[in-house]
Structures are given as C-alpha cells and as structure tokens.
Amino acid sequence: MQPEATQAEVAHMVERIQKLGLKPHVIVGAERTVIAAVGDERRTHKENLESGPGVSEVLPILAPYKMASRELRKEPTVIRAGSLVVGGATVGVIAGPCSVESEEQILQTARAVKAAGATALRGGAFKPRTSPYSFQGLKEQGLELLAAARQATGLAVVTEVVATEDVPLVAKYADVLQIGARNMQNYRLLEAVGATRNAVLLKRGPSATIEELLLAAEYILNAGNPNVMLCERGIRTFESHTRFTLPLATVVYLHAKTHLPVVVDPSHGTGHSYLVPQMAVASVAAGADGLILEVHPDPENALSDGYQSLDLEQFAATMAQCRKVAAALGKEM
Amino acid sequence: MQPEATQAEVAHMVERIQKLGLKPHVIVGAERTVIAAVGDERRTHKENLESGPGVSEVLPILAPYKMASRELRKEPTVIRAGSLVVGGATVGVIAGPCSVESEEQILQTARAVKAAGATALRGGAFKPRTSPYSFQGLKEQGLELLAAARQATGLAVVTEVVATEDVPLVAKYADVLQIGARNMQNYRLLEAVGATRNAVLLKRGPSATIEELLLAAEYILNAGNPNVMLCERGIRTFESHTRFTLPLATVVYLHAKTHLPVVVDPSHGTGHSYLVPQMAVASVAAGADGLILEVHPDPENALSDGYQSLDLEQFAATMAQCRKVAAALGKEM
Amino acid sequence: MQPEATQAEVAHMVERIQKLGLKPHVIVGAERTVIAAVGDERRTHKENLESGPGVSEVLPILAPYKMASRELRKEPTVIRAGSLVVGGATVGVIAGPCSVESEEQILQTARAVKAAGATALRGGAFKPRTSPYSFQGLKEQGLELLAAARQATGLAVVTEVVATEDVPLVAKYADVLQIGARNMQNYRLLEAVGATRNAVLLKRGPSATIEELLLAAEYILNAGNPNVMLCERGIRTFESHTRFTLPLATVVYLHAKTHLPVVVDPSHGTGHSYLVPQMAVASVAAGADGLILEVHPDPENALSDGYQSLDLEQFAATMAQCRKVAAALGKEM
Amino acid sequence: MQPEATQAEVAHMVERIQKLGLKPHVIVGAERTVIAAVGDERRTHKENLESGPGVSEVLPILAPYKMASRELRKEPTVIRAGSLVVGGATVGVIAGPCSVESEEQILQTARAVKAAGATALRGGAFKPRTSPYSFQGLKEQGLELLAAARQATGLAVVTEVVATEDVPLVAKYADVLQIGARNMQNYRLLEAVGATRNAVLLKRGPSATIEELLLAAEYILNAGNPNVMLCERGIRTFESHTRFTLPLATVVYLHAKTHLPVVVDPSHGTGHSYLVPQMAVASVAAGADGLILEVHPDPENALSDGYQSLDLEQFAATMAQCRKVAAALGKEM
Secondary structure (H helix, E strand, C coil), rough: CCCCCHHHHHHHHHHHHHHCCCCCEECCCCEEEEEECCCHHHHCHHHHHHEEECCCCCCCCCCCCCCCCCCCCCCCCCCCCCCCCCEEEEEEEEEEEEEEECCCHHHHHHHHHHHHCCCCCCECCCCCCCCCCCCCCCCCCHHHHHHHHHHHHCCEEEEECHHCCCCCCCHHHCCCCEHHHCCCCCHHHHHHHHHHCCCCEEECCCCHHHHHHHHHHHHHHHCCCCEEEEECCCCCCCCCCCCCECCCCHHHHHHHHHHCCEEEEEHHHHHHHHHHHHHHHHHHHHHHCCEEEECCCCCCCCCCCCCHHHHHHHHHHHHHHHHHHHHCCCCCC | CCCCCCCHHHHHHHHHHHCCEEEEEEEEECCCEEEEEECCHHHHHHHHHHCCCCCCCCCCCCCCCCCEEECCCCCCEEEEEECCEECEECEEEEEEECECHHHHHHHHHHHHHHHCCCCCEHHHHHEEEECCCCCCCCCCCHHHHHHHHHHHCCEEEEEEEHHHHHHHHHHCCEEEEEEHHCCCHHHHHHHHHHHCCCCCEEEEECCCCHHHHHHHHHHHCCCCCCCEEEEEECCCCCCCCCCCCCHHHHCCCCHHHCCEEEEECCHHHCCCCHHHHHHHHHHHCCCCCEEEEEEEECCCCCCCCCCCCCHHHHHHHHHHHHHHHHHCCCCEE | CCCCCHHHHHHHHHHHHHHHCCCCEECCCCCCCCEEECCCHHHHHHHHHCCCCCCCCCCCCCCCCCEEECCCCCCCCCCEEECCCEECCCCCEEEEECCCCCCHHHHHHHHHHHHHHEEEEECCCCCCCCCCCCCCCCCCCHCCCCCHHHHHHCCEEECCCHHHHHHHHHHHHEEEEECCCCCCHHHHHHHHHHHHEEEEEEEECCCCHHHHHHHHHHHCCCCCCCCEEECCCCCCCCCCCCCEECCCCCHHHHHHEEECEEEEEEEHHCCCHHHHHHHHHHHCCCCCEEEEEECCCHHHHCCCHHHCEEEHHHHHHHHHHHHHHHCCCCCCC | CCCCCCHHHHHHHHHHHHHCEEEEEEECCCCCEEEEEEHHHHHHHHHHHHCCCCCCCCCCCCCCCCCCCCCCCCCCCCCEEEEEEEEEEECCEEEEEEEEECCHHHHHHHHHHHHHCCCCEEEEEEECCCCCCCCCCCHHHHHHHHHHHHHHHCEEEEECCHHHHHHHHHHHHCEEECHHHHHHHCCCHHHHHHHCEEEEEEECCCCCCCCHHHHHHHHHCCCCCEEEEEEEEEEECCCCCCCCCCCCCCHHHHHHHEEEEEECCHHHHHCCCCHHHHEEEEHHCCCCCEEEEEEECHHHCCCCCCCCCHHHHHHHHHHHHHHHHHHHHHCEC
C-alpha cells in the first residue's frame, strides 16, 4: 500500500483479496503496510489489484505458467521426432536453407548436412517476409521437396507454419512444426499446433520475456501437445552490429525454470555468417539441447537470408568444433 | 568493399549488381572502394549483396515501402469510418473498455464517452491474452453488444480481429478492424483485412521498427485497402516503471515519411492509468491524428486492463485538457 | 523462498533478516513460504539476501532514495538561479548552442533566445566527445564568453562540468552546473557539485533507470546541495530513426516520485532538428518544468550538434507554439 | 539527397563537401541523387553534413577509430601485466571479490583462486555504488591489502580507479587499472590512465555501442598507452530475468574489428551466481581472451555483489569446465 493509504483502503483491499479467493495477511511496517495474498495466483492477475485505492504496487511471486514449469516436472523432457532427438545428453542439430528453392538445392543440402552430422533438415516453404515484395516461399511444392529430401536422407523435416488454415497441410509433411518469432503470440496458431501430434519448435519473439515465451508454450501444452522445444533466436536491443542480440544465458535460465528442451539459432541470433560458427560452439558450451543453423550450398545466390547462411564447408567445420566442445562436456552430438 | 578487397572481388560485385538490374558506379577512395548501385532497390534486398566476397557493408538509400510513402502521395490521408474522422485538422478519439463484458457495461461506457467527446467506441470481443488461463473475450456475443452500442449512440465501432478465419465475422460488425501489436507481422491476417472494405487500425509491434510498421501497412495497401491508420502504442525498452515506453517522436517522424494518419494509445503506452491523462494531452501536442483510450465505468472490477483504464470522470477531464491544447494548436477535437 | 526450501533454510533466512536489523514475518502458502522483512531497507540491499540458501527472489518495497523522495517532501521544489526559474507553475527555457564557438556566436544567440522568451543560456565550454579527434570545447575562454553573454543579456548561464578538478572554475562562471548524461554515475563528480552552492542540472544517462537517476540526485542532495533539476534527454533503445527515444512519461512519473523539478531536452532526445519543435510542445503538454534546447545562428556550420540545433527563427516559432500550450494548461512561460 | 532536392541544393552540398577537404562524386539516380564524399572521415563528422539543405541522410563508411582498428594492425595484441597474459592462444583468468573487505578475506581468496588456475586477482578498493548509502570500499587500505595478496601469491592485481585524482595512487599498487562501465565515457579519466604505463581493463558501458567502446579505447591509445583490454560485461535490455544481457557475439565481432584482446565478465553479465559457470564456459567457447569473475569465500556475507559471486568451490569447478573447453579448442588456460 502507499505510505498515505488509509485504514479504510487497507480494509477494502483485504476484502477484494478475499473475493478473489486468496488469503490476505496484513503486515504493518514503520513506513507502510504490506498485504500478502496467498493462494493460486494463476487464477487471477496482479493487474486486477493494482487499480485498487491506496495500492502502491503488486508483486507476484508465483510463476503464471504451470505445465511448462520445472516445479511440475523435475526431469528434463526429451523430444524425439524421426531422426531428431533434443534434450538430455544429446544435442540435436537442425540444418538447412532458409527457403526451399529447388529440388537440387534441398537434396544437395540435405545430403551434405547429414554427412556433417546434422540430425534434422530445416527449410522454409511458407515464408513470412517483412516486405510484401519479397520471395514468399514455394508453399506446398516446397513441402513436397522437403519430404523427398527426408526420403533420400532419413533426416526429420522441420518447417514453419504461418497460419491456422495451413496446419493440416504442413503437419502432413513435417516432423516438427516451427512457430516463427513473429507468431510467438499468435495464440490461435499455437492452439492449432497444440491440437496436432507433431513436435513443435517455438521461437522466442524478439522482444518477448521468458515468461511470455513460457506462457506461449503453455498454450500449446494446454491444447494437448507435450512435445514443445523452445528456441532462443536473439532479441532486439540497441545493438546494430548484429541483427539481433543472442543472449545465451537464456539457455541456463530456461533449464532452471522449465523441463522443456532449449534450441539455439545462431544464424538469426547474429545475422552475419562470419559470427555463426563461434556462436554455435558457444551455444553448445552454454548447454543448448539443440542448434538450428541456416546452411545453403551457395549463400551468395540464396533467395533469402544468404548473408547469415553457412556454406556446406563452413557448416562441416562448425560441426567439427561443436563436437569437440560437446565431447569435452560429456554430451553427444 | 573491405579495404583489402581485391580487384577481382570488385569486378565480381559490379557484375552481380548488374545482374540484379541495378547500375553500378565504382568510386575509388584512399582507403577503400565504394560501389554505388542505382535503381529500384525494392526489387532486391541489401542482404543479397552482403554475402558477396570482399563486401564490407551494404547501405540502402531508398525506403523499401512504396504505397505508404509520403514521396508517393504528398497530402495526408484522411480516413472516415462512420462517426470517426482521423487525419487532417481533426483529432479522432476512440474510447472504451479493453474487453466488452456486458450490455450494461458497454452501453454505459458508450454513452459516457460520447458525451465527453469521443468519436468512436473501442471494445475487445476477441482478446489475445498472454496467458491461456486469462479471460479470452465474449467473441460473437461481444460483437453484437458493440453493434447495439453503435445503434444506441451513433459511435463507430473499433474492435480487434485476431485470426484470418474471423475476418468476415468481425468485418460484419465493426467499422474499423484493429490489428493488435502481437499480430503486426501476421502477414496472412494483414492480407485478409486488406481484402475487406473496412478501415484498419494497425498497431505497432512493441519491438517493430518504423520501417517494419510501414511494410506491414504496405501489405494491407497492396491487398487493395487504402484505409490504414497507424497506431503507436509503446515499445519495449529497459524501462520498468512503465509497461512500455511511449515514443511520441514517432508521430512527427511518421508524418514526414507517410501520408497515413497516426493514432496514439497512451493506455498501453504507459500501462498505468495515472500516467494516461498527461500523455494523452502530450500526444495531441505532438500532432497525433487520433487517440485510443481505455475507459471503463469501474476499472477496479474490469476483467482485463483495469490498471490502465480511465474511469468515466477521468476520461471527461482528460478530454477537456486535450481539447484546450488542440484548440491552442488550431486543431478540431 | 523456493518451493523446495527446507524448514532449516527458512529458519536460516529468518535469522539473517534479524541480523540485518529487520523484522521477519513468515507467511506459509500452499506452494511456497514467503518471508516479509519489515524495516528500513535503505540500510541494507536486496542482493545481500538473494544469495541465501533456498531463496527464490527478493522483492524490495521501499524506494532506496530518501531525500529526493516525494514522500519526504510533498510540495514541488522550485529552483531559482539568476533569471532561471524552474518548477511550480513556471516553465523555464534554457537555450543556446551545443558549444561556445566565438564571442559573436554566443552573443548573437543569447540576444535572440532572450528576445524569443528563453530564461537561461546554455553553451558548452568543456565538451565530452565520443571521439578523441572531435572538437573538445574552448574551455576557460568559453566560460568567459558565457559570462560576457550573461552580462549583456541578464540570462543565467547553464554549462557542463566534466571533471572534479574543474568544478571550482566552472562554478565561478556558471549559474547552473550541468552534469552530462555520460557522467550521471560519476559519483565523485556528483559529490563535488553537491559541495557547491550552484544549482545543478542532472541529465539522465541513456540507459539509467529512474531509480538510478534519483539515487544520483541523492548523492548531490546528500552532499548538501538541495538545488537539483532532473533532465530527461532520451534513452537508448532499438529505435534508429531517432538518435535516442524520448519518453515523456518520465515527466509524469517523476512528479509522482520526487519533489525535484523535471526539465526535458528534445534536442538530444530526438537528435534531428525537424523533430524538435513538436517534441518541445509535447514536453510542455506533458508537464515539464523546463526545456533545454540547442539553438545556433547557423546550424549548418556549427562545430558540434548542428543537425539537432534549431536556428534562431525556428526557436522563436517553437517558443510561440509552446507558449500557446502552456497558456492553455494554465502555466507561465 | 531528398527526392525533391533542387539542383542548387546539390551544388551547395558539393561545395560544402569540398570545403571539408573531401572529394565529392555526384551519382544521379531515377528517384534521387546521391553524393559520395571520399577522404578521411575521421577529420569530420556525418552530423556536420546532415543539417544541409535537401540532405536526406548521411551514411558513414569508414570507422571513426584508427589506432584500435584491425585495419591498422593485423596481429592480435597480447597484453602482459605481471602474472596475467591476455590475448593470443592464452586465456587469462582474473578472479576475486567484488570488494576487498579484510586481509583474511583477500588472502584466502587469492590463494584459492590461484590454486584453481586464476592468473590475476581482482578486488575493489574504490567502489562506485549506485546508492550513496552503500559501502564505498576500503580505499587505500584496500590497495595495500591487494598488494599484500600479490606478494603472498604472485598474482597480478586488477582494481578499479574511479577518479582522475586517484590515478597515481591506484597505479602505484595495481598491475591493471580497471575502468568501470559507468566511467567508460569519462574521457578525462581515460586520458589519465592513458598517461600511465599500467595495463588498462576497459569495461563496456551497459548501453555503449561497439563503436563507442572502441572510441573510448582510442582515447587511451591516443594518450600513449597501448595496453588496453576490452571487457564485455553485459548490456541493458528489456530482459529482467538477468541483471544485464551478456552478448557473446561481441567477442567475435571485436576480434574482426580490433587487435585489442577481449575479456568477458559473466558475473556482471548475468547478475546471478547460478548462471555464471555455464556462461564462463560459453565465453571461452566464443573465443574470449580472458575472463573476469567475482569470487568470494562466503558470498552470503559479502559486503557487495554476493548474489553474483561464486564461492571457492564453485570457482574451482567452473575453471575445470572452462579448461576442458579451452583444451578442446586448442587454447591454453
């Protein structure tokens, strides 16, 4: 309560807390009175109390997510989707081009990344692009090419779905449905992928808090789909020498708060291919359960994101370094 | 180019620029060589060039949006949607509760805000909520209540649409379709509202650049709908004493770059009702073409956002202050 | 406490809280135990408790500043320094060039800004510059020119001091000592200006929280100088179309938390002269107690900051608009 | 130039560019005219041109720092200060308490961190504290204790200097002078340490760009001291689950731009001791030339920063993990 709050205001808030099904405890201090409200905060919201008379601030103590919480489930969740295993002692590696462009491009990439140690293939068929004038993806044809690449290599397919109406189609072809950063809070879409049996890769929005990310995961879990991988792909800050700022402490923090596995995307997280290899290695060292990397046989002529894509050789070299670090830390990769 | 770029690399980039349909000009400096590429940059993207050998940086000069650009259309666009006029010398005022909760609540609010000078009614029927456990709105019943309030008061209705599949339904009831901040880059949804004849209120995402906001507007314009109002509702920064940081310079900057009108939302932009009145006044002083304000007859018992809602008296007082400033600056309100 | 905290850990923390001179209250909830610690938090720090065993989080309730607090002193502080009055119903206007460059430049500017309604003259003699290769100011000669301009016009002089060793010299010439944003947490310098009798203009650092700003003011107040004006000059965010993001809600928030007056700097806060006039007007509308504006007779040839300086005519026009808004809101300017 | 710039305005700018000693090249495009200005940009500033008539934007191409630039010096600089080697194939480790508190505390820590592999001892004697009511350090007595610890262990001493007037005193005791994040742009202090023969550890300010950091280093280099280590210690972003956001891509980026070595501070960079070990390992994996870590024999009772300090065992365990990763990547530690 504010220092100048009256007795009547304190009594009013005590009553409101009781109405919300919480148990109030009044603590009188030298300068101000504090009311502790005990109960399940997830049923209410701190904002409902903040507008009360004489209230100075409401400080929540319980996390608002439940099914994603480590408190609910102590062991880390291991997710398996075809050839991809993420979580536990295994580091999964999802690699491939930003966009599927042609049969040759995707097959060549799939074979090369598999040979270098990738355990899943990424590739965009439906592309959300900042400008309406940019290449928007091959759509269903892209999905077919991904399925062909899976058949040729055995690699699980990870691809983005951008709209509720596309979920059945994409779910038919993909092993893992990716929710892009721009759609992290597209709740209808989260519910739709929550209703499938596919694994989901949920990317953190560039200005999402960890709590918002976990609540987005909660939408999917709550819809019945337990196979959610979280993905740190960089946040928007004042820095301009990188496209986004990649905060690897997210990995360690998420491991403390949730049982869900954490994948890191150093390609979007830095936005420049020359920064990717060492940040991939650092991600493994930070404890990432998986990596997702943009790889293209000819980045200079890629239809999208070429500037942040590794070529096939760079990817193989990066994998070699990552594997050394994983081995040093007792992990499989 | 990088200082150590070779002649061959310069020649290679000159060729690539030509292939992209641009005209290269090579400028040799003391420390490095610069290549100017002249032509329509909107057809290509700086990233396509950044991955070239010996390239240091690519600096775009033309804005990537076109239909939204002030260069295309010098006069400010005035948007009319029922009782609401936004743009030119008139400041439109959209007021109402975060969520439609009941017939009594929305009718009482509509009458009161109209009496105080509002020119449109806001109210959420489909609510995108951070937590799956929060109140999600009355949905179609909420839309019916909004239509009833329009009938009773003559106020135009502004309400959010959160999914492509809801667009026809919401468009039937609403005068203005609101695209929320979380959906600013939900391109499928932008295209869907672009295909309607309703006016659109497009909110800036909390970490969207102005360029991204204008490109989102471009999606709507490009789909055939010219009636787009932009809305500044606060950005995410390190500040924690406000829910978001409300940057009013956006209004002045947007007026220089686009002909589209600019609305400000001081309720979300501050997140605390006691900060709203003066920030509403400041928004008018900064040149806003419209305001959107959360108003509730009983904020303390609101089902959502009560902490940032004005009550009916506070709204009337805020309007009185805003009108004084508008009059001082020669605007109608 | 964490949900899995043991009884022994709770008992340990109760003891620690007692040792810190605070009074513990243990509240047992369904999922976790909370310990409220009542007493003067300013003597300790939340961090001292955060490292305790079983501790989940420490949430401070009292503000850590005291002398700057509105709780200590209800009435707003009005600061007078020569011709400058800041606080209460009067809006002070500090105008002048970024750097003092020559006698003619400063005298011409001083006369013009006075004629247009400024109540103090700004001008940099000691310039902190990002690059060691930039113009660093005229130093003592600049101070002499400022004093001459004061003599000619009667305007109080506001100028920056960048080092402890310069305080006596600058204090001899200036009415108001400015602490620049880069030095907001140069505590030795704060103590040095706190030991003078001059008024102080304390600029917010570009990433300082409001709490850090008020604690910086507290250093000055605590050293014995009560005449501190706070200055919002923009924060660093992801926005790149302005040099900084100018958050005017700071003015309203500070008025709720502190009795010290608040000045706004739209020149640095936007970084582009074409954005300054409307943001100056908006600052007045938001309740600013003062404005500080960069004005130069020939911005194009200024030795520093020309791109964000108004010329003499633009300043006069800006003042006219500001005065209309101030009058509409019942303030003097 | 702006699309509507006149011929006269173009001619005017061409003339201004010439006057600044640069060579103009006019490139006429379909929509607008671009003027390239060739020459040493470090002598001028883009802002001097931005205020010209008809100018739309000024895009600098050369970096404004020179002595710090990798273009000037290709080989990485290796810095030696007593027992500490930073740069090249060796990872230096600076460890010790936030504040020197007592002889026993500093000696016990020095012995333990040396045994675990640290190559230098850190400890604050002059402490810049956010609040004037916090512990401000033991000052000269603290320096004496640090010197005693050096004598006992052979470890080089790294300690912060906060004011110009303290430089001679601190330089007498310290091997490495630390410039704290709050003082990164305290240019007088940079010049003062630039005039000593001590090595300098320059911490990045929490909202400083990399260019500003390198220009701050340039102040020290330009004053005659070549022994500058840069330190990434976290930036201020919207994230609140960590005290700062630690962007490890800084290490890789700096290695591309400058020959100066880069140290990482995971203690301040995360602000929570449980996040430190894995972020230390990740820093080594990212290519850091050194680590600086807060270590305290009894973090719970530390006078400052206990919540982010490792205890002696945690430090030894962290070193063991770091060493494995360093070995895997072919570095000495």
